[in-house]
Structures are given as C-alpha cells and as structure tokens.
Amino acid sequence: MEEVETIKKSIRESVEQEADLSKKEKAAIISSLEKIVVEGVLPFKAMGFSDNMMKFIYGQAYRLYDGGHYAKAGDVFYLLNELNPADPRYLSGTAACHMKLEEWEKAIVDFMVLEKLEPDSPYHPYYLGGLYRKIGKFNASYISYALAKKLCGENPELSVLKERALLNMQALEREGVLAA
Numbered sequence: 745m746e747e748v749e750t751i752k753k754s755i756r757e758s759v760e761q762e763a764d765l766s767k768k769e770k771a772a773i774i775s776s777l778e779k780i781v782v783e784g785v786l787p788f789k790a791m792g793f794s795d796n797m798m799k800f801i802y803g804q805a806y807r808l809y810d811g812g813h814y815a816k817a818g819d820v821f822y823l824l825n826e827l828n829p830a831d832p833r834y835l836s837g838t839a840a841c842h843m844k845l846e847e848w849e850k851a852i853v854d855f856m857v858l859e860k861l862e863p864d865s866p867y868h869p870y871y872l873g874g875l876y877r878k879i880g881k882f883n884a885s886y887i888s889y890a891l892a893k894k895l896c897g898e899n900p901e902l903s904v905l906k907e908r909a910l911l912n913m914q915a916l917e918r919e920g921v922l923a924a
Contacts, residue, residue, distance in 0.1 A: 748782055755781065788827035798828060805837055814844040832861045839871070848879050866895035866902060870909055877912075882921040889913045 755777045759770050779790035788798055802824060808817035818841030825834035839854035852875050858868040873888035889909040896906035916922055 751782055752778055786828050786830060791827070793827060798824065798831075802833065802837075809837065809841065809844075814841045817841050818845070832858055835861070843871070843875070848875050851875050852879075864895060866892040866905055866909070869895065870905060873909065873912055877916070882916055882919075883923050886913055886916050886922055889916075 756774055759765070759773050759777070762770065765773070776787075776790045779785040780787055783790075801820065805817050805820035805824065808814075808820060818838055821834050821837030821841060824831075825838055828834065835854055835858055839851050839858065842848075842851035842854060852872060855868045855872045855875065858865070859872070862868065869888040870892035873885045873892060876882070876885035876888055889912045893906050893909040893913070896902035896909070
C-alpha cells in the first residue's frame with residue numbers, strides 16, 4: 745500500500761511541475777496515469793476511449809492499408825497497439841505494414857511478439873518463415889514453417905496453410921540452403 749501511495753505521489757508531483765498544462769489537463773493526466781500505472785487499466789480505457797472509438801480508428805487504419813498507404817496505416821496501427829496492447833489485431837496490422845514496406849526486421853519483431861500473444865496461431869510462425877527466408881536466415885525459416893505446420897494440426901480450415909508451410913520446407917531442403 746505504501747508503494748502505491750509513493751507512486752501516486754510521484755505522478756502528482758511530476759505532473760504538477762508542468763507549467764504549460766492547465767489544471768484540467770493536469771487532472772486528466774494524473775487520473776489516466778494512476779489508472780494505468782497503479783490500477784493496471786489499459787491506456788485506451790484510462791484515457792476515455794470507448795470500444796467503439798477504437799473500432800472506428802481501426803477501420804480507418806484498415807482503409808489506409810487497403811488504399812496502399814502502408815506507412816500512414818502503420819502509424820495508426822502502432823497508436824492502437826500502444827493504447828491497447830492486449831488486442832493482437834493492432835500489432836498484426838503494424839506487422840502487415842512493415843511487410844508491405846519491406847521492413848523485414850521490424851516485421852519479424854512484431855510477429856515474434858504475436859507468437860507470444862497467440863501461441864496457438866499458425867499464422868505468425870508461417871509469416872516469420874517467409875520473413876526469415878527474405879533475410880537469409882534459412883534454418884530459422886524452416887523451423888518457423890515447421891511450427892506453423894504443427895500448429896495447423898488436422899484442422900481442415902488450416903489445410904491450405906499447412907500445405908504451404910510444407911511446400912516451403914521442402915523448397916528450403918531442395919535449395920540446399922539449410923545448415924547441417
């Protein structure tokens with residue numbers, strides 16, 4: 745309890761020192777930070793965003809992406825992810841934008857995080873397989889495809905993805921790029 749009060753005091757003192765903020769702004773910042781830091785409330789909720797607002801913003805990001813504005817869409821997906829890191833759709837959007845912009849390493853980091861958020865999804869390791877292949881990390885590519893294939897299991901809805909993962913694994917074997 746003492747630690748919580750110390751944190752709250754630190755937040756209040758830090759915000760109160762800001763001369764450029766109005767009293768209303770300071771109160772809003774203190775309230776939001778206490779909710780996020782002390783209570784563990786997701787930032788979008790602490791800042792007063794509704795689920796409908798997040799849905800609308802997501803729709804705008806999706807339209808930007810569909811329109812080929814990948815950098816701008818990526819910025820919006822990134823913002824959404826910062827506001828609600830518990831929703832993997834937002835990081836998936838960021839990852840897709842990084843892929844379209846050929847920012848392979850950034851996309852790899854995104855998909856690695858997504859693997860932790862959704863460990864049963866075969867899609868994240870599948871995309872990682874392709875990304876690792878693009879940067880010449882063929883063993884990592886093979887392992888990622890193998891994991892995607894395994895996660896597909898016998899689910900008929902994932903049969904196409906499973907087949908693609910297998911075909912990519914076989915191609916890597918045929919190309920002789922795998923380290924012994």
